Amino acid sequence: MTLKKTALAALMVGAVVAAETVTPADADIVKIDAGYRVDQDASNGAFDGVVVSLGRQTDLHFAHPYSVPGKMTISALTDVWVGGSPVDWDKNTTTTREQVGGANVVTHVTKSGDATITRTFTIDGASTEVETVVEGNPGTWVKVSSTSWINNLVTGYTATYDQQKNSFHLTPVDPGHEVDVTFGQGTRTSAVAGSTQSIGETLSSDRNGVVGEFAGVQNGSWRESLDSTGRLETSVRFDVTTPQDAADSDGDGLPDIWEEEGFTLTDGTVMDLPRWGADPQRPDVFLQLNWMPSEFEARGCTSRERFEASASGALKFEECDGANKEFYRPNSDMLKDLEELFDQHGINLHIDAGALYASRIDLEDRHGGPNEDVLPYSKFAFSNDPNEYAGQLQQWREDLLGERGAVWNVGVLGDRISAHPRFIDSSGIGLKGESFFAAKGAGLDNAELNGTILHEFGHVLGLSHDGAETPERQAYKQLMETYPEGMQERNRIPEYRSAMNYLYQFSKLNLSEQPTTAGKYERTSNRFLYERCPEWVKKNENCFVGKSNIPADWDNLVFRSNYIGRAEGIVGLPDAEERVVREDMSVYELALAASESHNKEAGLTLNDEAGNSIVVGRDDNEINVRVQNKGFDAHTFTVTAHWGNGQEVSREIPLPGMPDKKNHIRDLALPLQNLDGVTGPNTPIELVVTNQSNERVFAETYEIPVADYTQAEAKKVLAELPAANADQDRKNHVEERLRPVAAPNASASQNSAAATKVTPRPKPAPAPVTETRGPVQEKPAEKGSSVSDGAIAGIVLAIAGAMAALFGWWYNNGGELKLPF
Known part of the structure; x- marks a missing residue:
């Protein structure tokens, strides 16, 4: 009924x-x-x-x-x-x-x-x-x-x-x-x-x-x-x-009768809460997740047939080569983890992530997932004016939920917040009682994204960086109005073990379960209430040290809002102050705070600045990645790429720990030599990172654009290219990529060298890696020697060339060499 x-x-x-x-x-x-x-x-x-x-x-x-x-x-x-x-x-x-x-x-x-x-x-x-x-x-x-x-x-x-x-x-x-x-x-x-x-x-x-x-x-x-x-x-x-x-027996803002019998919106939309698992005796929270398409998807790089053998087709390939291939969708396993976390604390969390994941919700009732109409790809989801952020979050709620907002909350996943210096490296932003945004493009891996979703959704449900709203919190906030930016509220309280606390956002997927007693100075002590964090925090950061009594987060979530249960204007709402919760720590600072609990773990992103595409017929194709040590200690990781008909290549990369801000991230190029089974317009490449204990710490599959032109097609493209209506730099890039295909003999020696199984050294990062080496002493030539260093080098290169040619002949003949003995 x-x-x-x-x-x-x-x-x-x-x-x-x-x-x-x-x-x-x-x-x-x-x-x-x-x-x-x-x-x-x-x-x-x-x-x-x-x-x-x-x-x-x-x-x-x-x-x-x-x-x-x-x-x-x-x-x-x-x-x-x-x-x-x-x-x-x-x-x-x-x-x-x-x-x-x-x-x-x-x-x-x-x-x-x-x-x-x-x-x-x-x-x-x-x-x-x-x-x-x-x-x-x-x-x-x-x-x-x-x-x-x-x-x-x-x-x-x-x-x-x-x-x-x-x-x-x-x-x-x-x-x-x-x-x-x-x-x-x-x-x-x-x-x-x-x-x-x-x-x-x-x-x-x-x-x-x-x-x-x-x-x-x-x-x-x-x-x-x-x-x-x-x-x-x-x-x-x-x-x-x-x-x-x-009547709302469980206090979740949804009328018991809705949870028992469902209801129908004025536009005819059926809200079948009983079928979705709602329970009038247990709080139910509904969260719809929507996300932007990647730039790669938005530019049509995934829905194309083979790149046309023309100047326009090659330029499209070049465009896809440089497009950001990172996607913003969550992982279904992490969404299950969130639902289980809420379930362990007596709350039914129902997530609608569209076709990706939605437990007990029929496909026709799902509204989560990508939404290009409301959420087209954009490097920055918000303008540079922070005063507009609240309106943007409210508009998303209206556009993505409409009347369904009587039951559903909504969160948006995308690239970065904005180019504003305060937000360009922030992990997310939340508006109490409205919606939130998680900036996956700021470098978040799946675990960090999950922690950020919990953190920002906590803001929507009434929690701040120091927990629930209390008179004590308001008194401290008023006291610290003149404190420096980033210290105008209680934050980084070591004793407050919650994902709402910046210290634990990336390391503790939980909210506080017990009341927290913290601090050493009275609010009326006239002392500055921030000091260096304890050593065990391992962070050169300031922590709040005012005496505090923070109630348990799980016991103080605010499920009611202006929308839930359609009780606008009657609900006891937060005060009239601006409710956008601003994040004052960058993604790096959050990750550093969590680094001790993430030793031997790594993250990986594609380095699309260096380009990521394959030109069949070239011998120097490579996948360019950026590897990050997530731990506090230095570690050596192995990165492996899998593609085609079972081909793979692995490279080791030593990385300092996260305290080395400049060097704990390095760029690495993985050569893709054997292209059997690789055809256009795209091919999947799985990237896996393992640590020295042979544990998988990262695994993801990316679609990489492929130009599989024949020699004649490549020549045709190059002939049309000068007249193409495109920027000269783009045309130069296309010509550089296709020239070896159009004239393969020009790179025969390169082809021969590419056939070897020798592992090259990792490609250096744009930001130089500081390495400590012993002193290098230049050895003088021995007295009486009539052979110069240059001559010796020439001889060595000649021998190396002959060996490479012999090895190429051997490889091209099946790798067999029959000797007469």
Whole structure:
């Protein structure tokens, strides 16, 4: 069975979750500077944390942890005029408090001329009544106005009116708390509307029960001269209930009824949550992952037939040669790891990565995966203006999810964030309650990408670099506003073992499971609260050392948002400050912090700056890679390429540890000599990295463009090339690549040398590798020698050439040499 969300409230109007009306024993009224705060146990739904101030406005905070909206605030205003003059609540007011019959009562008594105005707030579980009594001389003209509204309302409430009770029943358009607003008898006007302006238009009509199209604002007013008793009594009462369609037993923001029966969006899209594995008794979080195509894919290099034997075809081959071949999709195994991690902590994580991976979600229901319409390839996903990043993340959520955002969160994977110096090397960016971006193109391997997805998704779910939002966190943030950039919040707290902490983003695929007690200096100590990190961190970095109490991450994830459960405007949202969480550490700094736990591990990327393509007929084809030592210690790795009909080549590459920032990454060229089985337009090449323990630490397959022109075709291309409409550098590059194919005899000696099995030394990196060698001493020629060094070198080269030619003849004849003995 599926239910349209707009019909849920009407269907379930009689089935409500009754809130406790008896004040729990631990209810309390606490004196604070602004007045009195009333605290109640809200586990079954109650007004809790209500601050009854002296002024005209009191915010009534209602909470029900097992409901879709969770929290709701009703602002209640009381205005009184005596003899035409407004009453000033800040003057001549005394306050008392008491508990009466289990209810919490706060009373303000204000003197205004000859009149006494008494306002009594009675807070009892899920009900609050504000009674206003004016006492004065008979015949005095008095006006009392009670106005209330539901804060942050976006989608609105509708209302019905009960004339006998003078009561409005407010029903949310989307699943949320229902409210009965009841005015005392004798009102001159009573109305509900969508705005205070609309309410104002009804005050001159002297009518009761006016119901507007929406009902987010309510008002009742009394206007009369005091009778012989010299007394006017007025009241407004708020009763909150949580209907069954808003019940959320597991607190994940999704109504139980959605998880039990599914529902249908207004455009007809079926959200079959039960089939997808949703459980109303266990939190469910849905994450859709979309990614950009690689530049190689975006330029059409993977969907072509054989490169045309023409100038335009050769130029297309040249374009594919230099295109970035790194892809941004995740690995299905790492997504399973994420789901298992959440499952171990009592949460069902459902990932939709399109055809790549989506457990229990039918293919026709999947929306994850590459999306070239919304996410075309771009080296930088964002502009250079950080002020635009929040809007970009919000727009992605709208474009990729639409109404499905009632259930799904979304993350985007791509190249880099932007060319802005602060973000060019950052691993990602997240917007609380919206979406996130993971910059795989910043050099992240699969493990680092997984840690980054968890980190950035943690931001979406309400976590910061120092965990959940707490008053302590806000106090520290305010204190450190003048600290240097990158230190204006608590970060790099060694004791806080969470992927949200930069120290562990790449090394600990987990969130904190226990509360963290950390630091050594009080917030009020007037000390600078960053010091060098402990030695075991092995990082020349500053760590936060202020005393901190950080709650466990897993216990404080915020599943509700402006979208989840379609409870816009009612949910208790983060404060109004900008919610983009900026990352202050580069990918290198994050990897360095994790390097001790990644010894003997390596990463690899294609070095497309050096070009990666194959020209059949050339003897010097090679695959150019960039190898990175992920560990703290130096290590020698072996890189192996597999291609064609089982061919392979291996090279060793020694690398310093990550503390050597310039040299822990080196470039390596792997020669591709035997091209049997290699045809255009592309061929797969698997690249594998093993360590000295013969453990695979990296394996990935890449598509490499192939130009398999015949000699005649190569000559034809070169003849057309001068007239081609292309940059001269590109034409020169094409000519350089195809000349040996068009004139193979010009490189016969090279072909002969290429047939050998000798392993060449690795190609040097663009950034020179610093190697420490012993002193080199030049040996002088022996006295009396009549042979020069140049002559000796010539003889050696001649012999080497003859040997190479002999070896080439032997190889071309099947590698057999029959000798007469």
